[in-house]
Each structure stands twice: as structure tokens, then as C-alpha cells.
Amino acid sequence: xxxxxxxxxxxxxxxxxxxxxxxxxxxxxxxxxxxxxxxxxxxxxxxxxxxxxxxxxxxxxxxxxxxxxxxxxxxxxxxxxxxxxxxxxxxxxxxxxxxxxxxxxxxxxxxxxxxxxxxxxxxxxxxxxxxxxxxxxxxxxxxxxxxxxxxxxxxxxxxxxxxxxxxxxxxxxxxxxxxxxxxxxxxxxxxxxxxxxxxxxxxxxxxxxxxxxxxxxxxxxxxxxxxxxxxxxxx
Amino acid sequence: xxxxxxxxxxxxxxxxxxxxxxxxxxxxxxxxxxxxxxxxxxxxxxxxxxxxxxxxxxxxxxxxxxxxxxxxxxxxxxxxxxxxxxxxxxxxxxxxxxxxxxxxxxxxxxxxxxxxxxxxxxxxxxxxxxxxxxxxxxxxxxxxxxxxxxxxxxxxxxxxxxxxxxxxxxxxxxxxxxxxxxxxxxxxxxxxxxxxxxxxxxxxxxxxxxxxxxxxxxxxxxxxxxxxxxxxxxx
Numbered sequence: 001x002x003x004x005x006x007x008x009x010x011x012x013x014x015x016x017x018x019x020x021x022x023x024x025x026x027x028x029x030x031x032x033x034x035x036x037x038x039x040x041x042x043x044x045x046x047x048x049x050x051x052x053x054x055x056x057x058x059x060x061x062x063x064x065x066x067x068x069x070x071x072x073x074x075x076x077x078x079x080x081x082x083x084x085x086x087x088x089x090x091x092x093x094x095x096x097x098x099x100x101x102x103x104x105x106x107x108x109x110x111x112x113x114x115x116x117x118x119x120x121x122x123x124x125x126x127x128x129x130x131x132x133x134x135x136x137x138x139x140x141x142x143x144x145x146x147x148x149x150x151x152x153x154x155x156x157x158x159x160x161x162x163x164x165x166x167x168x169x170x171x172x173x174x175x176x177x178x179x180x181x182x183x184x185x186x187x188x189x190x191x192x193x194x195x196x197x198x199x200x201x202x203x204x205x206x207x208x209x210x211x212x213x214x215x216x217x218x219x220x221x222x223x224x225x226x227x228x229x230x231x232x233x234x235x
Numbered sequence: 236x237x238x239x240x241x242x243x244x245x246x247x248x249x250x251x252x253x254x255x256x257x258x259x260x261x262x263x264x265x266x267x268x269x270x271x272x273x274x275x276x277x278x279x280x281x282x283x284x285x286x287x288x289x290x291x292x293x294x295x296x297x298x299x300x301x302x303x304x305x306x307x308x309x310x311x312x313x314x315x316x317x318x319x320x321x322x323x324x325x326x327x328x329x330x331x332x333x334x335x336x337x338x339x340x341x342x343x344x345x346x347x348x349x350x351x352x353x354x355x356x357x358x359x360x361x362x363x364x365x366x367x368x369x370x371x372x373x374x375x376x377x378x379x380x381x382x383x384x385x386x387x388x389x390x391x392x393x394x395x396x397x398x399x400x401x402x403x404x405x406x407x408x409x410x411x412x413x414x415x416x417x418x419x420x421x422x423x424x425x426x427x428x429x430x431x432x433x434x435x436x437x438x439x440x441x442x443x444x445x446x447x448x449x450x451x452x453x454x455x456x457x458x459x460x461x462x463x464x465x466x467x468x469x470x
């Protein structure tokens with residue numbers, strides 16, 4: 001599974017362990033999004049507390065993975081594909097930690113809104129659908145990282161446009177809703193920020209997928225179009 | 236100015252050049268925020284086009300600095316303080332690029348709002364004040380990076396709470412404003428997202444300051460309180 005062939009089995013094992021821990025962090029972060037959105041929809045505030053407690057774990061994993069990357073660089077002096085893999089990990093965990101932050105924000109806002117607000121129920125459905133897409137993007141980007149899967153990466157980049165469209169749709173609906181009934185303005189603004197948080201999660205998943213393409217192809221595709229990315233990976 | 240003493244003058248020069256280019260990127264990004272907010276307040280759409288054009292330069296600088304960091308790691312096999320400096324650059328340029336993205340978003344939203352909306356003038360004043368603080372934080376975090384200034388870093392972390400308070404104040408005012416006159420809802424939502432973008436810029440400046448503390452002290456302070464940071468840097 002390593003991009004570069006090298007003789008040190010110990011080094012291989014270290015890289016493999018690093019990769020496994022990134023996936024573990026990613027799994028936890030994915031769970032955080034689900035719990036936070038579930039807290040919003042069901043009004044189960046115990047879930048909010050779980051998300052807050054887990055956020056410390058996410059932060060700790062970021063710090064510890066960053067340390068591991070620096071240690072491996074200092075000790076192993078990696079080059080080429082190995083170095084790209086480690087730099088990908090350094091970038092990926094920053095995005096994962098920020099997804100974790102967004103999940104924690106959603107949990108905090110869920111508390112403020114409360115499920116008692118029946119008027120907001122139709123909005124919750126939209127939020128759940130949008131977060132379903134963002135979560136799928138995250139899972140797919142982590143799979144792409146694990147399996148060096150370029151076509152999954154390109155799919156995530158494309159899906160991000162979908163999340164952005166959903167976001168704009170929710171904003172438009174909320175504006176109509178607020179105009180029709182100004183009493184809903186406060187709660188609508190909270191929903192708006194939750195939608196924004198999910199849109200950001202989509203962006204972070206897209207970033208991770210772009211790092212994976214860099215890791216595998218050695219080509220930085222962060223600021224190029226989806227079409228160029230698809231041309232790049234078909235080479 | 237180097238944290239570690241080493242014999243290679245060439246290596247020193249490379250690190251110095253790297254540092255200078257980060258500061259140059261930071262200067263450009265700071266300018267982008269100013270132009271974007273100026274575009275909003277004055278309704279000068281030519282400024283929006285400048286921001287959009289410069290955003291490509293910001294992106295290009297990120298990609299090229301990332302490449303340089305990988306090249307230096309592969310060739311020079313840095314350790315200790317030098318490696319921390321390079322990892323700090325890798326993280327810092329990601330935050331700078333994202334500040335650039337937020338500036339570009341502000342410029343795009345400025346176009347949508349248009350200065351013709353006189354009702355929004357008082358909000359522009361608040362946005363300008365808030366962006367003044369965020370820009371100062373960015374400048375201070377870059378100065379801290381250049382001069383390895385820990386107390387400036389701690390100041391930035393503290394100032395971020397100030398930006399967050401300003402943000403919450405603007406949100407409250409916008410909600411009141413929308414309730415009093417629902418015709419302002421659409422434009423208020425745009426202003427809300429602009430305020431959110433500036434709040435994010437403050438977060439990124441705070442991140443950079445925390446990396447500087449890591450670079451100098453070797454201690455990761457990303458997820459600790461301001462008080463702990465102040466204790467840490469006084470050691």
C-alpha cells in the first residue's frame with residue numbers, strides 16, 4: 001500500500017500506524033457530525049454533551065498526530081512519496097480538527113434552538129439531508145486516503161458543488177420564511193449558521209480529497225477546476 | 236534570527252527566504268481584506284475585481300511555498316527548531332490562503348449588496364470596525380512570526396475573544412433590525428455572512444499566533460486557554 005518502496009520494515013509500520021490513526025480520527029469526527037445533527041433534530045441535549053466531550057479527544061488526536069509526523073520526518077528523513085504522505089497527514093488532520101470544531105458548534109447551536117420549536121421542523125429535514133451529503137463526502141475522502149483512490153477524490157470535489165447548492169437553497173428558504181413570519185428570525189439565524197457549518201464541513205472534505213490527489217500524483221490540485229482534476233487523474 | 240544554530244549559510248539563507256515569502260503572502264492577504272471591506276463600504280466594484288484577481292496570486296503563493304517546504308525538508312533534513320519553523324510555515328500558509336478566501340467572499344458579497352443600500356450604512360461602520368480588529372490581529376501575528384515575539388502572539392489570542400464579541404453584537408443588532416423592518420432581511424443576511432467571514436479571519440490569525448508559540452517554545456498551545464498560554468510563554 002505504500003507509494004514508495006523502501007527497505008525498512010519498521011518505517012513501513014510507522015507509516016501504516018500513522019495512516020490508521022488518521023482514519024481513526026476521521027471516524028470520530030464523522031461520528032461527531034452525526035451526533036450533533038441528531039441532537040438538533042431530536043432535541044436530545046445529552047448528545048450535545050457527548051459532542052463537547054469528544055471534541056477534546058479530537059483536539060488531542062490532532063496534536064499527537066502532528067507530533068508523530070514531526071518525529072518521523074526528523075528520524076526517517078523521508079523523501080518523495082513518503083514525504084508527500086506525511087505532509088498530506090499534516091494537512092488532513094488540520095481539516096479533520098476543524099470539522100470537529102464545526103460539529104461542536106452545531107451541538108452548541110442545537111441547544112440554543114431546542115427541538116420544541118416546531119416551526120423549525122421542516123428546516124431540520126433539510127439540514128439533515130445536507131449533513132448526510134457532507135458526511136458522505138468526508139467518509140469518501142477518508143476512503144480515498146486509505147485506498148489511494150483518485151476517482152473517489154474527484155467525486156468528492158464534484159459533490160462539494162452539490163453541498164454549496166443545498167446551502168444556497170436553505171438560505172433562500174430561510175429568507176422567505178423570515179419574511180413571512182418575523183418571529184422566526186432568531187431561530188432561523190441559528191439554522192443559517194448550522195447550514196454554514198455543514199457547508200464548511202463539505203469544504204474540508206474537499207480539501208482532504210485534494211491532498212489525496214497530491215499524495216498519489218505529486219500534483220497540487222487545490223486551486224484548479226473539477227474538469228482539470230479529472231483530466232489530471234486520468235493521466 | 237534562526238532558532239537553531241547551524242553551519243550551513245546556504246540553509247540559513249533558504250530559511251530566511253522562506254520566512255520573507257510568508258510575510259509577503261501575509262501582506263498581500265492583509266491588503267485583500269482591506270480592499271474587500273473598502274469595496275463594501277464605498278460600493279467601488281473595481282476593487283472587487285482586484286480582490287478576485289489577487290486571490291489567484293494568493294493561491295499560487297500557497298502552492299509554491301508548500302513545494303519549497305517539502306523541498307527543504309527532503310534536501311536539508313531539518314530537525315528541532317528548523318523543522319518546527321518549516322512545519323509552522325506549512326500550517327501558516329494554509330491559514331493565510333483561507334483568509335484570502337474569506338476576503339474574496341467579502342468582495343463577492345459586497346457586489347451583491349451594493350452601496351446604494353443606504354439602510355445598511357450603519358452596519359457597514361460596524362463591519363469596518365470589526366475588520367479593523369481582525370486585520371490588526373493578522374498583522375500582529377505576522378510580526379510575531381517575523382520576530383519570534385511570544386507576547387504579541389498571546390495578545391492576538393486574547394484579541395480573538397474581542398472579535399467574537401463584536402461578531403455576536405453585530406448578529407444581535409442585525410436580528411433587531413430585521414424584525415423592525417423585514418424588507419432588510421436579504422441584505423442583512425449578506426452582512427451577517429460578511430461578519431462571519433471576518434470572525435473567521437480572526438480565528439485564522441489566532442491559529443497563526445499559536446503556531447508561532449509552538450515554533451519558539453516547542454509547545455503546542457492550540458487547544459489551551461489564554462491564561463495557560465500566558466503562563467507558558469512566561470516560562
